[in-house]
Amino acid sequence: xxxxxxxxxxxxxxxxxxxxxxxxxxxxxxxxxxxxxxxxxxxxxxxxxxxxxxxxxxxxxxxxxxxxxxxxxxxxxxxxxxxxxxxxxxxxxxxxxxxxxxxxxxxxxxxxxxxxxxxxxxxxxxxxxxxxxxxxxxxxxxxxxxxxxxxxxxxxxxxxxxxxxxxxxxxxxxxxxxxxxxxxxxxxxxxxxxxxxxxxxxxxxxxxxxxxxxxxxxxxxxxxxxxxxxxxxxxxxxxxxxxxxxxxxxxxxxxxxxxxxxxxxxxxxxxxxxxxxxxxxxxxxxxxxxxxxxxxxxxxxxxxxxxxxxxxxxxxxxxxxxxxxxxxxxxxxxxxxxxxxxxxxxxxxxxxxxxxxxxxxxxxxxxxxx
Amino acid sequence: xxxxxxxxxxxxxxxxxxxxxxxxxxxxxxxxxxxxxxxxxxxxxxxxxxxxxxxxxxxxxxxxxxxxxxxxxxxxxxxxxxxxxxxxxxxxxxxxxxxxxxxxxxxxxxxxxxxxxxxxxxxxxxxxxxxxxxxxxxxxxxxxxxxxxxxxxxxxxxxxxxxxxxxxxxxxxxxxxxxxxxxxxxxxxxxxxxxxxxxxxxxxxxxxxxxxxxxxxxxxxxxxxxxxxxxxxxxxxxxxxxxxxxxxxxxxxxxxxxxxxxxxxxxxxxxxxxxxxxxxxxxxxxxxxxxxxxxxxxxxxxxxxxxxxxxxxxxxxxxxxxxxxxxxxxxxxxxxxxxxxxxxxxxxxxxxxxxxxxxxxxxxxxxxxxxxxxxxxxxxxxxxxxxx
Numbered sequence: 028x029x030x031x032x033x034x035x036x037x038x039x040x041x042x043x044x045x046x047x048x049x050x051x052x053x054x055x056x057x058x059x060x061x062x063x064x065x066x067x068x069x070x071x072x073x074x075x076x077x078x079x080x081x082x083x084x085x086x087x088x089x090x091x092x093x094x095x096x097x098x099x100x101x102x103x104x105x106x107x108x109x110x111x112x113x114x115x116x117x118x119x120x121x122x123x124x125x126x127x128x129x130x131x132x133x134x135x136x137x138x139x140x141x142x143x144x145x146x147x148x149x150x151x152x153x154x155x156x157x158x159x160x161x162x163x164x165x166x167x168x169x170x171x172x173x174x175x176x177x178x179x180x181x182x183x184x185x186x187x188x189x190x191x192x193x194x195x196x197x198x199x200x201x202x203x204x205x206x207x208x209x210x211x212x213x214x215x216x217x218x219x220x221x222x223x224x225x226x227x228x229x230x231x232x233x234x235x236x237x238x239x240x241x242x243x244x245x246x247x248x249x250x251x252x253x254x255x256x257x258x259x260x261x262x263x264x265x266x267x268x269x270x271x272x273x274x275x276x277x278x279x280x281x282x283x284x285x286x287x288x289x290x291x292x293x294x295x296x297x298x299x300x301x302x303x304x305x306x307x308x309x310x311x312x313x314x315x316x317x318x319x320x321x322x323x324x325x326x327x328x329x330x331x332x333x334x335x336x337x338x339x340x341x342x343x344x345x346x347x348x349x350x351x352x353x354x355x356x357x358x359x360x361x362x363x364x365x366x367x368x369x370x371x372x373x374x375x376x377x378x379x380x381x382x383x384x385x386x387x388x389x390x391x392x393x394x395x396x397x
Numbered sequence: 398x399x400x401x402x403x404x405x406x407x408x409x410x411x412x413x414x415x416x417x418x419x420x421x422x423x424x425x426x427x428x429x430x431x432x433x434x435x436x437x438x439x440x441x442x443x444x445x446x447x448x449x450x451x452x453x454x455x456x457x458x459x460x461x462x463x464x465x466x467x468x469x470x471x472x473x474x475x476x477x478x479x480x481x482x483x484x485x486x487x488x489x490x491x492x493x494x495x496x497x498x499x500x501x502x503x504x505x506x507x508x509x510x511x512x513x514x515x516x517x518x519x520x521x522x523x524x525x526x527x528x529x530x531x532x533x534x535x536x537x538x539x540x541x542x543x544x545x546x547x548x549x550x551x552x553x554x555x556x557x558x559x560x561x562x563x564x565x566x567x568x569x570x571x572x573x574x575x576x577x578x579x580x581x582x583x584x585x586x587x588x589x590x591x592x593x594x595x596x597x598x599x600x601x602x603x604x605x606x607x608x609x610x611x612x613x614x615x616x617x618x619x620x621x622x623x624x625x626x627x628x629x630x631x632x633x634x635x636x637x638x639x640x641x642x643x644x645x646x647x648x649x650x651x652x653x654x655x656x657x658x659x660x661x662x663x664x665x666x667x668x669x670x671x672x673x674x675x676x677x678x679x680x681x682x683x684x685x686x687x688x689x690x691x692x693x694x695x696x697x698x699x700x701x702x703x704x705x706x707x708x709x710x711x712x713x714x715x716x717x718x719x720x721x722x723x724x725x726x727x728x729x730x731x732x733x734x735x736x737x738x739x740x741x742x743x744x745x746x747x748x749x750x751x752x753x754x755x756x757x758x759x760x761x762x763x764x765x766x767x768x769x770x771x772x773x774x775x776x777x778x779x780x781x782x783x784x785x
Contacts, residue, residue: 028406028470028700029399036398095398268783288779295778296717299710303693304686310400331686383686384678388664391657392481393689395696397401 028396030306036099043103046072050107052358055215058110062209063181064217065110071143079117080141083125088138094247094312098254098305105258108361110216112148114255115177116140119248120147123186126240127193127232136184136195148182150196150221151241161189161223167230168204169194169223177372179219180209186231187223191238193231200227214368215361243319245373246326250312252369253305253329256337259369260301263344263362264294270348287347294343297336304332307395316397324386327379334376337366402470410474413453417482421447426483433607438563442518444485445492454487455496455516462500462512469699480650490522490560491515494638495568498585502626502634511587525555525569525588525612526635533773535570536579536632540614542571542586549586549624551594551617557767561597561610564590569614570631583631587623588614602763604756605740639769647718649692656684656725659732662750669734677732684724691717709782716774719764726758 032040046069058066073079082097083089090096097118104113121140124147125133139145150173153160161171169189176185185196201207204226209219231237268291271282281287308329311317317325341363345352352359370376402410425444448454449463456472458464467475479486487493496515499507514520531538540553551571561567567588574582588595594617599607626634660681663672670677691714698708729750730737736751743752765771779785 028402028696030697030701031398033398264783268785271785282779282785285776288783288785289772289775291783291785292775292778295783296713299694299713300687300690300717303697303710304690306398306697307400307689307693310398313398314400316401328686328689331683332690380679380682383682384675387660387678387682387685388672391661392653393685395689395693 030303030310032095032099036095039096040099040103042076043078043100044106046076047103047107047109050109052108052356052361055108055110055361056355059211059215062217063178064211064215065112069109070111070146073111073113074141074143077141078113079143080137081117083121083133083137083141087125087133088141090141094250094309097251098309101251101254102258102261105255105365106262108259108262108358108365112146112178112216114248114251115149116147118251119244120149120182120184120186122244122247123149123193123237123241124195124231126244127237129232132195132229132231145183146178146181147184147186148176148178149186149188150176150179151188152176154220159189161187163189163192163194163228164225166225167228168225169196169228170225172220172222174220175212175218176221177212177216177218179221180207180217185221187228188241191236192234193237193241194228195231196223196226196228212368214364216368239319242323246319246323247312249326249330249373250305250308250322252372253301253308253326253333256333256366256369257298257301257305259362259366260298260336260340263340263359263366264291264298266359266362267291267294267344267347270351281347290343290347294340297339301332301336305329314397324383327382330374331376331379331383334370334379337370338376341366406470406474409471410478413475413478414482416451416453417478417484420451421482421484425485438521441485441488441563442521445487445518448484448487449517455492457493458496458512458516459500462496462508463516470696473695473699477650480648481654483651483654488518488521488560490524490564490568491518491520494524495522495587498568498625498634498638501637502630504622504626506622507625520566521560521564523558523561523564523567523590523612525558525567527557528554529556533770535635536583538570538572538583540569540571541575542573542584544573544621545618547621548618549621551586551588551614551619553614555612555614556600556609558597558610558612559608561590561612562599562607566590567595567612568625570635573631574629577629580632582629583635584628585625585631585634586619587625588617588619592617592619594618602760604760606756606760608760647691647695647714648722649688649695649718652718652722652725653688653692655729656681656688658750659725659729663732667748668732668751669736670732680728684721684728687717687724688721691721712774712778712782715768716771716778719771722764723758723761726754726761729754730758 077090078100080089081092085091101114124136140147154172154174160173161169164170183198187194187196201221205222205224207219207221209217212218271287272280274281308325311325312322344359345363348359351357421444425440445454455463456465456467456475460466499511526535528538542549542551567590569586569588570583571586572582573584594615596613598611600609602608662668663670663677672678694710695714698711733751733754736747737754739747739752740755
């Protein structure tokens with residue numbers, strides 16, 4: 028058993044960190060001011076580094092890396108609150124194509140995602156949160172509305188969930204047979220209302236029901252989000268302790284007050300517990316003996332902890348900073364906003380509790396090891 | 398990164414599981430948490446002697462004194478499997494506290510005299526640290542030891558002496574130099590509980606049980622050789638000992654086991670709270686998840702701390718471990734509901750587990766106080782880890 032990165036994984040972390048150097052609150056603020064809500068140049072640099080094709084097989088243009096490498100990238104992006112949609116596009120949207128697509132579809136799209144020429148997005152959520160929002164017409168076109176579709180207006184390719192099946196729809200086809208309305212999300216990024224109106228669509232894979240695969244890839248995205256959130260929380264605590272040791276009030280630095288340092292200690296506890304469970308979920312995913320059911324359970328468990336700790340650390344980071352934590356100029360507010368968005372993407376803590384409740388009596392104790 | 402145990406580690410886990418579930422008699426593993434008296438003493442001694450015979454009582458000691466050349470992960474597995482099998486663990490005062498101190502700092506004569514008997518429970522030790530005015534601020538203790546010829550003469554009072562009523566010996570922190578900085582004037586002295594001038598007075602706790610005591614010393618004389626290590630070095634030994642006390646103080650396996658038992662009861666529908674209540678189910682889910690995070694943190698600490706330095710995350714183990722231990726005991730009282738009022742019921746309609754739930758809940762309030770209170774743990778995290 029080993030919870031540490033190997034040398035190559037550490038080198039990947041260092042390389043990504045080097046690339047993201049200079050990403051601070053001010054840069055994020057500038058970048059997210061305009062559409063598409065992330066830095067296209069940075070996206071291209073990530074592509075050049077091979078990051079965008081990390082989890083895909085080499086024969087379709089990817090690097091054939093495993094879940095640990097994906098985790099490393101997500102965590103580094105989280106540490107600097109980078110707005111680039113790595114988990115959304117590479118892990119979730121691309122992951123669905125890699126898991127469900129035909130050989131031709133994988134060949135065509137995964138190489139394009141890897142080199143940064145195509146940005147994919149998943150359209151899974153109906154505007155009011157109930158049902159699927161989109162139906163398949165007799166002629167195979169799609170009609171209905173998905174919202175919020177993360178990066179939905181910028182996306183070149185949409186993976187659409189309808190009737191338990193998945194469809195590929197080009198962004199251009201939506202614009203000619205439907206519409207896309209872009210807006211800011213709670214964390215300053217972009218999402219869109221995507222209206223389909225007899226929009227041409229290609230079934231992903233053989234056109235059969237893909238619910239099972241969708242659940243598994245959603246689980247893998249939840250696990251990757253856990254690492255991004257871990258990076259965010261790590262930085263939130265680091266900024267908070269640094270602030271407590273430098274900010275002076277009543278003539279002394281704030282770390283003189285035990286009421287504050289004890290709260291920072293509790294943030295550390297939350298962070299380390301989260302690090303353990305998030306890392307474990309990736310190890311479950313990477314373990315060849317893990318069934319899809321086991322991976323989904325690990326994802327529920329990871330996201331439940333991320334939800335609780337993200338709220339705790341995000342809220343406390345702002346409170347311990349005081350007024351400055353409320354401002355767009357300062358990083359902790361961005362971090363808390365992003366943690367809030369991650370919490371409510373693909374199910375929040377309460378949803379995870381509900382999912383885990385259904386299997387509560389299947390086991391006596393929870394066994395973390397295979 | 399790798400999740401699984403090696404084949405050797407898996408075999409080791411199996412070996413431990415088999416040993417604990419087959420070699421320790423069932424009746425020794427099915428005891429109520431609050432039982433006391435001679436039968437309790439016998440159970441503790443008998444269990445530890447079975448463990449000791451197999452070499453499993455004091456694995457953390459140096460190998461020449463009965464310890465095992467195990468990796469931190471193996472020690473963790475030993476400890477977890479022991480808890481999962483509900484085995485009474487080796488007495489902490491012997492196995493985790495005075496034993497390692499004597500093995501590391503005692504003279505050869507002292508090691509010969511005490512270590513084997515300490516491992517085998519031929520001697521039952523208790524701890525003379527806390528005093529009425531020295532709790533979390535332990536170094537301000539005032540129990541005095543004065544050299545008189547070849548003897549030490551001890552006067553003062555200790556308190557919170559856990560299980561002192563069964564003890565043969567007490568290891569005592571005494572002030573031997575009142576003139577220097579408080580930490581620099583403390584020595585550790587071993588005192589027989591039947592020495593003249595030693596008086597033990599029980600303290601009754603809120604669960605109705607007798608677990609801790611006050612111990613009074615009035616002109617108690619012990620020979621000079623009873624000094625552990627060097628004079629005025631007691632604080633160093635105490636810190637070493639308390640470091641050991643905190644290791645393994647996160648009772649993950651036992652808490653998991655208790656939570657599984659409460660869940661089983663709630664699922665059987667034989668209690669006030671049933672698992673079909675979504676609010677109760679949600680509480681169990683959340684506790685299971687927090688326990689998982691804690692267990693994984695413990696595994697992280699043991700899997701990646703081979704250089705002998707404590708892993709920074711280890712300080713959260715005591716803090717979170719005791720919080721979860723308490724939370725599960727609270728859940729048990731809630732599940733048993735009104736039946737839990739019947740704490741004195743034995744062989745009536747109320748099940749024993751329901752009768753024990755309330756006293757256990759009250760008793761476990763101690764967990765966040767002993768072994769360095771959880772506020773002391775927060776102080777350590779804030780100061781040592783976060784640099785605040």
